[in-house]
Amino acid sequence: MGRGRQKAKHTKIARELKSYSPNVNFSALESELGHPSSDDDQYVDKWADQYEDEDEDELERA
Template sequence: MGRGRQKAKHTKIARELKSYSPAVNYSALERELAHPSDDQYVDKWADQYEDEYEEEKA
């Protein structure tokens, strides 16, 4: 493929991407960005592993 055809193809793709506007679920975005609940900071895997500082004491 010649350079002119390649450049035209890239230009076409760039124009399509520039005008592309995906659908946005604003309610889901609002929930995600809202104040986090306390459960978010609880480490659900913490009980499966020993703490590092406990191993150093032994």
């Protein structure tokens, strides 16, 4: 292939890629990757109910 035809082919491919926008199902992708769907329990300490709260006074005495 000559340089002109090669450049035209690359230009055509570049235009196709630029205008290409696939349909993505983000919820399916999120579940496939194992990311939790809700952020409500992101900051919940799941071990908090197993230990008693320590007061700051007790920490200063120790």
